[in-house]
Amino acid sequence: MKLDHVVYFSKRRxxxxxxxxxxxxxxxxxxQWGTHNALLYVKNAYIEWLSVExxxxxxxxxxxxxxxxxxxxQDGEGWGTICLAVDDxxxxxxxxxxxxxxxxxxxxxxxxxxxxxxxxxxxxFVNQHxxxxxxxxxxxxxEDAEDIRFAKLxxxxxISTANEQLEIKECVFSVEDPLRETAEWAILLSQKVGDAxxxxxxxxxxxxxxxxxxxxxxxxxxxxxxx
Numbered sequence: 594m595k596l597d598h599v600v601y602f603s604k605r606r607x608x609x610x611x612x613x614x615x616x617x618x619x620x621x622x623x624x625q626w627g628t629h630n631a632l633l634y635v636k637n638a639y640i641e642w643l644s645v646e647x648x649x650x651x652x653x654x655x656x657x658x659x660x661x662x663x664x665x666x667q668d669g670e671g672w673g674t675i676c677l678a679v680d681d682x683x684x685x686x687x688x689x690x691x692x693x694x695x696x697x698x699x700x701x702x703x704x705x706x707x708x709x710x711x712x713x714x715x716x717x718f719v720n721q722h723x724x725x726x727x728x729x730x731x732x733x734x735x736e737d738a739e740d741i742r743f744a745k746l747x748x749x750x751x752i753s754t755a756n757e758q759l760e761i762k763e764c765v766f767s768v769e770d771p772l773r774e775t776a777e778w779a780i781l782l783s784q785k786v787g788d789a790x791x792x793x794x795x796x797x798x799x800x801x802x803x804x805x806x807x808x809x810x811x812x813x814x815x816x817x818x819x820x
Contacts, residue, residue: 594677594678594679594782594794594795595637595638595677595678595794595795595796595797596637596638596675596676596677596678596761596764596794596796596797597638597639597676597677597678597733598632598638598639598640598641598675598676599638599639599640599641599672599674599675599676599761599764599811599814600641600643600658600672600673600674600675600676601640601641601642601643601670601671601672601673602643602644602661602662602665602666602670602671602672602673603642603643603644603670604644604645604666604669604670605642605644605670606629606644607619607620607629607630607631607642607644608631610631610642611631614631614633616633616634616753616755616756617631617632617633617640617642618631618632618633618634618749618750618751619631619632619707620632620641620704620706621704621705621706621707621712622646622704622705623702623703623704624704624705625650625654625703626650626651626654626656626658626659627645627646627647627648627649627650627651627652627653627654627659628643628644628645628646628651628658628659628662629643629644629646630642630643630644630704632751633756634746634751634752634753634756634757635756635757635759635760635761635816635819636756636757636758636759636760636819637760637761637796637797637819638760638761638796638797640761640814643658643662643673644662645659645662645663645666651663656700657697657718657721657723657731658674658718658731660723661673661674661723661728664723664724665810668808671810671812672810672811672812672813672814673728673810673811674728674730674731674811675730675764675799675811676730676731676732676733677730677731677732677733677782677794678732678733678734678735679717679732679733679734680734681734682699682715682716682717682732682733682734683699685717685732686698686699686717688783689719689781692780692781694719694720694781695719695720696717696718696719696720697716697717697718697719697720698717699715699716699717700715700716700717700718701713701715701716702714702715702716706749708749712736713736714733714734714735714736715733715734715736716731716732716733717731717732717733718731718732719731719781725807725808725809726809727766727768727774727809727810728810729778729781730778730782757819758818758819759816759817759818759819760796760816760817760818760819760820761796761797761814761815761816762797762798762815762816762817763797763798763799763800763813763814763815764797764798764799764800764811764813764814764815765800765801765802765811765812765813765814765815766799766800766801766802766809766810766811766812767802767803767804767806767809767810767812768801768802768803768804768809769803769804769809770803771790771801771802771803772790774790774801774809775790775791775792775801778792778799778801779792782794790802
């Protein structure tokens with residue numbers, strides 16, 4: 594298990610992010626969700642700027658990610674959640690359901706690139722009412738093996754050589770009770786808790802810090818030079 598990407602909920606069109614963020618690219622359209630995105634790849638993961646393309650579709654679709662997007666955008670743009678990659682999503686679903694977590698079941702997903710290519714993957718969500726409580730991470734298994742997928746992205750020009758010198762180091766979550774959230778995530782992810790309310794995955798550190806606000810969310814993504 595490792596970090597796949599971090600999601601920023603945006604009110605802006607993907608083209609605006611590409612114009613502003615060096616090396617960002619337009620990802621494509623999630624036609625069945627009414628959303629579209631821009632992406633920025635680094636060595637170990639990527640940033641996704643997710644926004645609504647068709648409000649009518651997004652409001653009608655029964656899917657956890659568009660629901661969270663619409664909820665959070667009421668308070669403005671900001672970091673939303675993270676996605677973790679697993680090798681066998683069906684097996685992982687069984688493992689966390691055996692721990693008592695209820696899930697969405699494995700969902701098929703896809704997006705169409707600007708070149709018209711179809712990218713496919715499988716997703717899994719922990720059932721959770723959308724609110725100001727911290728959303729659990731969601732999980733992904735890509736159709737293509739990682740080396741093949743990244744080779745295609747390099748061929749498409751989606752990954753720059755300069756950005757492969759960078760990596761996401763930390764994801765920081767501001768929450769009311771860091772000890773509780775760290776413990777819950779450790780159970781879900783079958784990971785050990787660190788000394789400072791953190792969880793170390795193979796390619797990123799998840800940190801939980803206390804805040805005094807009403808909303809528990811991912812609040813900072815730390816990017817640095819790749820090791």
